[in-house]
Amino acid sequence: MSFLQFIFIQLNLISFFFIYILINRRSGHLNFNRIYLILGPVVAIVLPFIPSFYTSTTVHNYVSELPVIEILANNSVSEFTSQFSWSLTTYLIIAIGFIISLWNQLKKTSKLRDAKLLSNYQGVDVYLSENAETSFSFFSSIYIGEAHLEHAEIILLHEYAHCKQQHTLDLIYLNIIKSILWFNPIIHFWLKAAKENHEYLADQFVISDSVSFEKYAKTLLEVSFNCAIPSISNGFNSPSVLLKRIQKMKHKNKIHMKHLILIPVLAGMLITTTSITNNSAPVETKTITTPGDNVDQEAEYIGGTEAMAKFFHENLKYPKSLIEKNAEGKVYVEFTVEKNGKILDVHVLRGSEFEEFNTLAVDLIKKMPKWKPAVKNGKKVSSKMCLPVLYKLS
Numbered sequence: 001m002s003f004l005q006f007i008f009i010q011l012n013l014i015s016f017f018f019i020y021i022l023i024n025r026r027s028g029h030l031n032f033n034r035i036y037l038i039l040g041p042v043v044a045i046v047l048p049f050i051p052s053f054y055t056s057t058t059v060h061n062y063v064s065e066l067p068v069i070e071i072l073a074n075n076s077v078s079e080f081t082s083q084f085s086w087s088l089t090t091y092l093i094i095a096i097g098f099i100i101s102l103w104n105q106l107k108k109t110s111k112l113r114d115a116k117l118l119s120n121y122q123g124v125d126v127y128l129s130e131n132a133e134t135s136f137s138f139f140s141s142i143y144i145g146e147a148h149l150e151h152a153e154i155i156l157l158h159e160y161a162h163c164k165q166q167h168t169l170d171l172i173y174l175n176i177i178k179s180i181l182w183f184n185p186i187i188h189f190w191l192k193a194a195k196e197n198h199e200y201l202a203d204q205f206v207i208s209d210s211v212s213f214e215k216y217a218k219t220l221l222e223v224s225f226n227c228a229i230p231s232i233s234n235g236f237n238s239p240s241v242l243l244k245r246i247q248k249m250k251h252k253n254k255i256h257m258k259h260l261i262l263i264p265v266l267a268g269m270l271i272t273t274t275s276i277t278n279n280s281a282p283v284e285t286k287t288i289t290t291p292g293d294n295v296d297q298e299a300e301y302i303g304g305t306e307a308m309a310k311f312f313h314e315n316l317k318y319p320k321s322l323i324e325k326n327a328e329g330k331v332y333v334e335f336t337v338e339k340n341g342k343i344l345d346v347h348v349l350r351g352s353e354f355e356e357f358n359t360l361a362v363d364l365i366k367k368m369p370k371w372k373p374a375v376k377n378g379k380k381v382s383s384k385m386c387l388p389v390l391y392k393l394s
Contacts, residue, residue, distance in 0.1 A: 137160075142159040170198065331388070
């Protein structure tokens with residue numbers, strides 16, 4: 001993964017979340033929101049790795065494109081390697097810490113199976129929770145606090161919706177994503193938004209099952225205070241989203257026209273991300289006729305491609321500043337090989353977003369020794385060449 005791809009993953013994640021806040025969150029299409037919140041992080045991660053739509057490798061039809069010269073980061077930069085190792089170690093320690101925390105939450109919540117089994121509700125086991133102020137669901141089990149027994153009928157229906165729709169799996173999945181992307185604060189809000197949407201879905205299930213809005217809202221108000229619900233489970237009496245839940249019940253579950261905005265927005269993000277991360281923005285073409293067109297023998301570096309690669313490896317070093325940024329890039333440099341073999345008119349045809357990569361490649365090509373010029377009709381002629389220079393960390 002390049003540094004640019006890493007940055008775009010974070011930017012995509014932030015963009016997707018704000019799209020959810022601006023377009024989806026207030027809508028009544030809760031199942032769509034659930035799918036969006038589940039797939040969003042995966043799409044954000046995958047987008048920068050999709051090959052660009054611009055796949056053409058020939059830059060101009062009159063230019064001879066040479067084999068790629070690869071410039072690898074050498075082993076002399078031990079300071080960077082050490083810094084990178086420490087950064088990676090720190091990241092892994094914190095990520096593992098989140099995984100362990102998730103495991104402990106699952107273990108702690110699953111131990112509540114020791115609670116007293118009350119009954120079986122439509123294939124789901126119902127337990128009397130030791131915590132008298134909490135009612136929640138976890139996988140295919142429902143736990144009801146003693147103080148909520150008088151509202152058991154409605155609470156069971158609400159928590160049964162969580163079990164039936166497998167919301168616990170969503171929470172485990174998003175907690176794993178949070179463990180991987182813990183450094184991006186948006187992922188923490190993302191998880192909170194998913195839990196909020198779960199409650200909306202369960203509320204919708206209840207009021208569509210012949211329970212009146214007034215009765216259900218009154219029950220929510222009566223049981224939604226002084227509770228502590230496990231973070232890995234879905235709870236009936238969660239006070240943090242109480243007002244939003246009551247307001248959301250009035251929304252109808254339908255697609256609004258504003259959802260159509262997602263299509264051009266996501267398409268734009270896809271094109272932008274793939275174009276930039278693949279260093280392949282479309283190149284403006286131009287019509288130029290040169291003596292080098294349709295030559296009998298193309299211009300050649302004296303000694304061949306191997307000798308040219310050796311020249312680059314001996315004279316061009318990977319910039320330390322860009323190694324520290326974990327940066328990679330590809331530069332297409334166009335130049336003219338004159339009849340006398342001299343190199344002229346050297347310029348970047350398609351560059352990297354890192355200007356230092358472009359400058360180094362151009363400066364070195366300007367310093368190249370004379371080439372063997374192209375031949376056309378038995379005469380030496382000038383010709384244009386394109387040399388791709390690829391900077392890779394390994």
